[in-house]
Amino acid sequence: MHLLREMLTYQRPARSPSERAFIRRFLDQVPGMVRDDFGNRWLRIGTRPTTLFCAHTDSVHTISGRQRLREDRRTRRFYKDDGRPLGADDATGCWLLLQLIAHRVPGLYVFHREEETGGDGSDWIARETPGVLAGIERAIAFDRRGTGDVITHQCRVRTCSTNFAQALAAQLGLGFAPCAEGVFTDTAHYAGLIPECTNLSIGYEHAHTGAEYQDYGFLEELLPALLRVDWAALPVARVCAPFSRWAEPGDRMTTADRLACLGSLPPAERLVAA
Numbered sequence: 001m002h003l004l005r006e007m008l009t010y011q012r013p014a015r016s017p018s019e020r021a022f023i024r025r026f027l028d029q030v031p032g033m034v035r036d037d038f039g040n041r042w043l044r045i046g047t048r049p050t051t052l053f054c055a056h057t058d059s060v061h062t063i064s065g066r067q068r069l070r071e072d073r074r075t076r077r078f079y080k081d082d083g084r085p086l087g088a089d090d091a092t093g094c095w096l097l098l099q100l101i102a103h104r105v106p107g108l109y110v111f112h113r114e115e116e117t118g119g120d121g122s123d124w125i126a127r128e129t130p131g132v133l134a135g136i137e138r139a140i141a142f143d144r145r146g147t148g149d150v151i152t153h154q155c156r157v158r159t160c161s162t163n164f165a166q167a168l169a170a171q172l173g174l175g176f177a178p179c180a181e182g183v184f185t186d187t188a189h190y191a192g193l194i195p196e197c198t199n200l201s202i203g204y205e206h207a208h209t210g211a212e213y214q215d216y217g218f219l220e221e222l223l224p225a226l227l228r229v230d231w232a233a234l235p236v237a238r239v240c241a242p243f244s245r246w247a248e249p250g251d252r253m254t255t256a257d258r259l260a261c262l263g264s265l266p267p268a269e270r271l272v273a274a
Contacts, residue, residue: 003098004078004092005071007022007095008078008091008092008214009068010022012061014058014113015114016058017064019057019058019064022057026094026098027057027111028041030043030098030101036125037128040111040113040121040122041110042110042111045104045105045109048135050138050232051108053097053110053142054110054122054142054186054187055094055141056090056093056094056113056114056186057090057111057112058113058114059090060087061084067082067084067087068080069086075215076216076217076220077213078213078214078216079213080210082210086213086214088203088212089143089145090115092142092202092203092204092219093143096219097142103227105226105227106231108133119185119188119189121186126193136193137195138194138196138197138198138236139194139197139198140198141200142199142202143186144182144185144199144200144202145207146201146203147215147218148176149177149179150172150177150178150179150200151181151198154182154183154184154188154191154197157191159238160196161196161235161237162178164196164234164235165198166178167235171225171234173225174222174225176201187199188243191240191241192241195239196234196237202218202222203216203218
């Protein structure tokens with residue numbers, strides 16, 4: 001977990017010097033990594049991958065720079081004691097993508113910019129370069145709190161079918177199950193372009209607060225499970241429908257929900273992240 005620990009030492013407000021340093025150090029050194037005009041980073045493994053894996057590079061920190069971590073080896077957690085967020089949301093997601101890349105898992109890998117300010121990087125891709133997503137059938141974000149959720153709904157809008165979520169949960173094991181209580185992450189912006197758009201739990205808790213911690217013991221079980229998944233065999237059942245439209249009768253979102261999902265509320269007032 002040395003690499004993850006190093007990644008967590010960066011406080012990464014969107015477009016900050018420390019976020020740029022994080023990207024240069026951990027992403028831009030990966031062979032084949034490219035940058036789009038918004039600043040998102042991309043990598044393709046395989047000739048025609050049908051799975052998109054994504055995470056985001058920014059955090060909710062309000063200051064740029066490095067930070068000191070604490071580690072509880074008994075509970076196998078990283079945390080801090082300075083009253084500020086840890087930033088496992090979403091340094092941990094970036095770490096997981098790098099592990100899948102190292103194992104050459106076929107996929108289209110996207111490290112999004114500015115998720116915490118409303119998903120601006122993914123919104124830009126969906127609006128300006130949707131063709132890069134041609135042929136993608138499933139979009140998997142690694143940006144969910146807890147240890148057992150396969151998200152089917154974001155902000156009460158369906159972005160992933162129950163059939164897909166059940167099949168992925170069965171392959172993962174570890175107590176994973178479909179969950180309709182997602183808030184927002186970048187895959188929501190692809191719901192009109194990609195049939196199955198989900199978000200997976202990656203073991204952090206209390207994101208956006210000074211109580212945030214990362215359960216790295218869970219990651220030691222999650223990574224082998226991810227490497228065993230037959231991604232191309234997962235069912236594709238949902239019909240694409242843009243996130244801005246109600247995908248099912250009864251799906252509704254209050255103004256407060258919408259603002260929280262789009263990152264318009266101050267961090268302390270937002271719903272629990274992702």
